[in-house]
C-alpha cells in the first residue's frame with residue numbers, strides 16, 4: 001500500500017468511483033447549492049455552501065458573520081437551502097417521469113386537473129347531445145379537453161381515453177361518465193397524463 005499516492009493516482013480513484021456510481025445508480029446530477037446573505041450595504045454577512053445529488057443535500061459550510069450571530073440568519077439560510085433542495089428533487093422526479101414515459105412510447109404531458117361530466121343538462125346545458133366531434137360519448141372512453149386534436153389518446157390512471165369533446169382548456173381533462181352521480185363522486189383530481197398516440 002502507498003499512503004502517499006500521487007495526485008494522478010488520486011484522480012484515477014476519483015474517476016473510477018464516479019464511473020462506478022454512474023453505472024450503478026445513474027448520473028448523480030450533482031448541482032451546486034450556494035446561498036449568501038448581504039447586509040444593507042451589500043456586504044456578504046452569511047453564506048451556505050453545498051450541493052445536491054441523488055436527491056440528497058449536503059452542506060459543506062454554514063458561516064455567519066460574528067456580528068450577526070443569533071439573529072436567525074443561519075436558520076433562515078438553512079431553510080432556504082432545504083427548500084431549494086426540495087425544489088431540485090421535485091424537478092428531478094419530473095424529469096425522470098418524462099424520460100421513463102418517452103422510453104415506453106408515451107409522452108408525459110404533465111399533472112393535469114381531472115374532472116368528470118355526464119350527459120345531463122347540468123353538465124352540458126342540454127341533455128343527450130353528441131360530443132363536439134360528433135361521436136356519441138361513452139364512459140371509459142370519451143374525454144373532453146381543448147388544445148389537442150380530436151382522436152388524441154390520453155393515458156390517465158391506467159385507462160386510455162380519447163379526446164372527442166371540448167369544454168375545458170388544455171391541462172384540464174373532463175372525463176365522460178354514465179351518470180351525474182358518478183361525475184359528482186369523481187370530484188376533482190390532479191393526475192399524471194400521458195399521450196399515447
Ligand SMILES: [Zn+2]
Nearest residue numbers: 118120123180
Ligand atoms: Zn351531469
